[in-house]
Amino acid sequence: MTVSQEKGPEEPQMPRGRPVEKLLVVVMGVSGCGKSTLGAHIASALALPFIDADDLHPLENVEKMSRGEPLTDDDRAPWLERVRDAAAAAAAHISADRASSTVVACSALKRAYREVLRCGPLRAVFVHPHGARDVLLSRMSARKNHFMKEGMLDSQIKTLEDPTGEDDVVRVPVEAGMTEQVQISLKGLEDLGVIRRM
Ligand SMILES: Nc1ncnc2c1ncn2[C@@H]1O[C@H](COP(=O)(O)OP(=O)(O)OP(=O)(O)O)[C@@H](O)[C@H]1O
Ligand SMILES: O=C(O)[C@H](O)[C@@H](O)[C@H](O)[C@H](O)CO
Numbered sequence: 001m002t003v004s005q006e007k008g009p010e011e012p013q014m015p016r017g018r019p020v021e022k023l024l025v026v027v028m029g030v031s032g033c034g035k036s037t038l039g040a041h042i043a044s045a046l047a048l049p050f051i052d053a054d055d056l057h058p059l060e061n062v063e064k065m066s067r068g069e070p071l072t073d074d075d076r077a078p079w080l081e082r083v084r085d086a087a088a089a090a091a092a093h094i095s096a097d098r099a100s101s102t103v104v105a106c107s108a109l110k111r112a113y114r115e116v117l118r119c120g121p122l123r124a125v126f127v128h129p130h131g132a133r134d135v136l137l138s139r140m141s142a143r144k145n146h147f148m149k150e151g152m153l154d155s156q157i158k159t160l161e162d163p164t165g166e167d168d169v170v171r172v173p174v175e176a177g178m179t180e181q182v183q184i185s186l187k188g189l190e191d192l193g194v195i196r197r198m
Helices: 035-046 059-066 073-094 111-118 133-142 150-159 178-191
Strands: 017-019 023-027 050-052 102-105 123-130 169-173 195-197
Touching: 017 035, 017 178, 023 035, 023 073, 023 111, 035 050, 035 102, 035 123, 035 178, 050 073, 059 073, 073 102, 073 111, 111 123, 123 178, 133 150, 169 178, 178 195
Parallel strands: 023 102, 023 123, 050 102, 123 169
Antiparallel strands: 017 195
16 A cells, blocks of 8 residues: 655644654554554654555465455464564664564454564554444445455454553544544554654
């Protein structure tokens, strides 16, 4: 996906920031919540690499989801480790300084999955676009050529263990526009003390 750097005349300035420690910024949530779109924008705002965890699913997982079958814990376990390791490798590749970090878009629906991501060398912080089912459904329906069809949304919602109350979670309203979502995300990360705004 391409993230446009151009701004329309009335579009507010995208905020920018810099990590103050080695971060794994995980934009998490159910299918269609906007994690890939928001994740790419946060990566741009923080000048960090971006990984879409959907690109790391083995073919069998994608084929299974394309058939309308939800993944199991066993399907997701090796994939989560792959996501965590790819993020650490991407961060190490950009620099060895203390701010080398990566942004990933990864569903991370259950607490146990988030714990896998927390077990790596980077401090995992979670940004969670969260909102009403009808908004998610209309966004999934409007998407063309995506393997995940809207019939999978209810199983995603059922599987989600809401991360509210866990450490290092920033909640973002799914209905907000992209610039506002990036502003809320960066403000939340700044409040956690893990980035500095520029
Ligand atoms: N803040 C937003 N406002 C309006 N539309 C949005 C917003 N964020 C994302 N979208 C649109 O919603 C759709 C779903 O977004 P996206 O593909 O980023 O979600 P996702 O969580 O990565 O989905 P999946 O995991 O199923 O790939 C896309 O068509 C995207 O352009
Ligand atoms: O854990 C999962 O069930 C998967 O990662 C899904 O969330 C999809 O890959 C993604 O949402 C694409 O639509």
